[in-house]
Amino acid sequence: MADVRVLVIRAAGINCDEEVMHAWRLAGASPSLVHVNTLAGKPAMLDDYSILTIPGGFSYGDDIAAGAILARRLQDDLAARLRAFVNGGGGILGICNGFQVLVKMGLLPGGEFGRDKVTVTFNASAKFEARWVRLQVCTACCPYLQEGNVLEMPVEHAEGKVVTADDTVTDKLLGTGRVALRYVDDDGRHDVYPANPNGSTAGIAGLCDSTGRVFGLMPHPDRHFDHTQHPHWTRRNNPTRPPDGLTVFQNAVRFWSS
């Protein structure tokens, strides 16, 4: 297997870089932590990596709107370079604040769905909310995921509600496999609180672009890389499969190393 090099971006207010680095390492990748200013000053360094990751946090305080300022910065300094990186086979993973950044840059869902079609905004409850959710994988074209799986991991955010310009956009997203993850409750419903913690349209929890290689999600796979992180681990006996969050990173390593 080839070494999978991952560039993890750091910026003022990004605060999940440490666990994201660790999750990539556990999955067998070689991650490097790079400040966004360093990357903007030397964009060619991207060529040395297979995957770019934007971790969670409150980049630039989430002032104006969540992810808005970092999105603007990447857009102004690196937009063309990032598109070339993806076209050349690279992957981008955005978690929580990183997902908000990718949506606000227009990289997700990308293509025909521009900035004016899809956004992420304040939770229906207007509050920050921390809880574990169940996620249904709804696409076959995203190398970070395996279709049909149900994953458990936490959400912790105040602005995670995905909103589309109208129902046609939602239907198109669902129909073309761009909705990678949907919140789901025990009865298979996507729109019931608190299983859908933020009122997201159609229960959308994660999106990917048409290649599947650009993927973002509100929940935190980086907070479920060990069994002792699951809220019910003390009720369970010897789990046999890897923690759900870790599989996201492992799937990516498998894809990019082959």
Added chain:
Amino acid sequence: MHRDRAASSQRWHIQVSPRRPDLDGHGRDVLADVRQIGLEHIEGVRSSRVYLLEGRLLESDVRLLAEELLCDPVAEVFEVREGFARRDDIDGAIEVHPLPGVMNPAALSTLDAAGRLLASQGRSQARVEAVQTARRYVILGARNAPELEQIAARVLANNCIETWFIRGFGRSDPIPDALPTPRERPFELRHIPIRRLTDDELTRLSREAHLFLSLSEMRTIRDHFDKLNREPTDLELETLAQTWSEHCVHKTFRSSIVYRGEDFGRPGTIEVRFDNLLKDTIVAATAKLNRDWCLSVFVDNAGIVAFDEEYGIAFKVETHNHPSAIEPYGGAATGVGGCIRDIMGCGLGAKPIASTDVFCLAPPDFDPTRLPAGVLHPRRVLKGVVGGVRDYGNRMGIPTVNGAIYFDERYLANPLVFCGCIGLIPRDRILKEPRFGDLIVVAGGRTGRDGIHGATFSSAELTEQHADEFSHAVQIGNAIEEKKLLDALLIARDDSDGCLYSAVTDCGAGGLSSAVGEMGAELGAVVDLEKAPLKYAGLRYDEIWISEAQERMVFAVSPDRIDRFLSVFAEEEVEATVIGTFTDDRILRVRYKGQSVGELDMAFLHNGLPRTVRTASWTSQPRSSTPGCYKTVTSDIANDTLLQTLSSLNIASKEWVIRQYDHEVQGRSVIKPLVGTGFGPSDAAVLRPRYTSYRGIAIGCGLCPEWTDVDPYWMAVRTIDEALRNVVCVGGDPERTSILDNFCWPKCDCEESLGALVRACRGASDAAVAYGLPFISGKDSLNNEFSMSADEARRTGLPQSIAIPGTLLVSALAQIEDVRHCVSMDLKEPGNRLILASAPVDRHGMEKARSIHHLVSHCIRDGKVRSAHDVSDGGLATALAEMCIASGLGAVIDMPQEYDRHSMFTPVATTYVLEMKQVDADASGFPIIGQMTNLPRLSISQGASRWIDLGVEEMARAWRSPLAQGGGH
């Protein structure tokens, strides 16, 4: 929030609003609050964000900023207008603006991002010179202007930091047409004549200049300057007041006290002299225990214990009571921020990995018509402090993992806010020492007029006037500034050439005066105040010196490392500036533009405070043996008593609060605050500090101020017992548990109130020694009293002076060898047995109690226990109910014949409920009281007599409903 402005500046008002009402969650939130204050007829609230821009800007520039940066094209719409004074005729609009000079992080970020965007779009002619952000509301269904005023004052804004403009019903408040420009003030050195003052005049000076020094302290200062044959400058007097404040030196705790009265924990009376109350009780307990894993205690910003061969754990808990009383959101946020800086400034810097928070408040359903003037309603305080902890902790990326909320009406005017922080520190980064010749560097946020007089203010008693007089003591936090500072600090600490600085401390209460004064106490220092970067022009030299502007730290950096140090900080976009040098003459010299503005002998500054001898007493009058708030069983079937207990505020679920905190960021969480499928109340949090090891720590706390009314001695013992039980329950090792004390007390100006404090200190030290729990750090906050006029007291029906109950928070930190052996409090398997492990705590009992804690801990660590829960508030019945609620499973309990059913709801110290497999329960030696069932029902009986019989769903509803929305709705 501005750069230099040209005369030709143009002004623009941009309003960004949710595209549809269903996207206006903030508006719905405000509507709920408006109805809460009695305005039930209000139909709706529409919220908007407002950006006020000044600069060389064409309308097309402003539209570009709105479209590409400020407004979300899917969820929002915007309007652009020229000039700030909006002309619209909507009845019922309220615009809320920050007061001039108040920290506004969003405006700073917007100014920076707007400049970048215009530059990147090639608009080189355009220039944004100043930005202010504001909020705008349209109130639907309001009937008149006074209603709007009421909504603005009681729901939307706090007049300490904000102002508002109302339009509608004939009212049209004029909005200033320009952003305020700070005024330059010419330098003028001021001396305060003190040498000829009489006692009366000294007392008046202390009060009017907000020094809060006692007469004997004022006399000492007068005599000192008389000897020097000169008058002090205002800066010198301020520096002494800050350094000698109760907040900074803990005069009461360190005073010499003669105690006469009831003996400690045994009958009879004694007379005993404490040379230094703190040293002779709390500190002495730690010295007596002499544990080698205590690496740094009572000497640094936080206590440090060993974790493994490479790392130590630092723990500190602070209070931020007075600022939170006036501005709950900012007060709590900066309390969190300050405690995090204590961890960052402990040793050569620890990395914060978790926070804790504990609030003591009046009940949120307090009758609003009885609220004294100058006091915020407790519901608003609750929302504010929760919001402050949430926004600061979450933004810093530090999980808030443990806490408590305690309600008592006596906290009405003096809410208590305790903020704790835990850090991971390499063991070779614990020692620090500034050296002669080191440069003094201030790094982080800029200095402004915010938070002036915080240290002296926090040492004062609150009155009706304080909200106005001390609004300048309010601080607003900027978490991202602190996060950047943390990133830079850790890079400089871990430089490949070794740590780039020789010492660091946070700039907390007292600002630069305390930080530099303390760091240079053994050396001396010279500081040039004009070098300190300022938020705006116009600060006087003494304001720069004592400002408590947040997010600043002071470093001592050797001249040969300064370039490297400054370049690390520059790369992280953190401002760092050399403002002086540490010397070797033990004199603190402060200059402004080359002129001396203060010169103080370090020996006088740190050791000149006159020591007082005080007397304390405690008479053993007949007091009730249990606090009045506890429920007793009055009828045969106690179902109603249990439901009432579960829905009492102190026991009810705190899920509404906990879910607003990110308790999992950093990925270290093992046992979370809400456990089981029914989200039961965890006894303590467990973290795994290093990803590469399963070694862990448990964090818990004890708090039972209701026992102070009975006897502060036993209150302290019970509090420590509770803190220990909590960490033992999840798997913590009692042999490796350390504790922290935070005393919040009313005034100690009479013998009896000082006697109460003495008893609490002795109880704490006796229990610490008996249980083997060293104190590693502590803090106190005194004078938590509020006084109002006789008229106001008559109007509200409250006493003219309200004192809080003497409150001791004990935080516990326990080590866990392998977190995979931890347990949670939710019941696990039907058929398992429930056992009761307990010992009475009394003067004979502390040894016995200690052995119970250890036995229980061994059972847990040997893997014999499937769930464990501490019996505390609400007694055994409540503990069993909570274990059922957490799991959705039931239990059938048959109490032994000797058990008195009246104690079913009484908290008993040193008591645990444990779930074990039958074979382990039989072998445990503890009494088996029942077994678990699949049927979701709790039944408690004694032989044929049935005490409780309730479904789990019904109990869960009673437990969840009271605080479901922060005590409202």
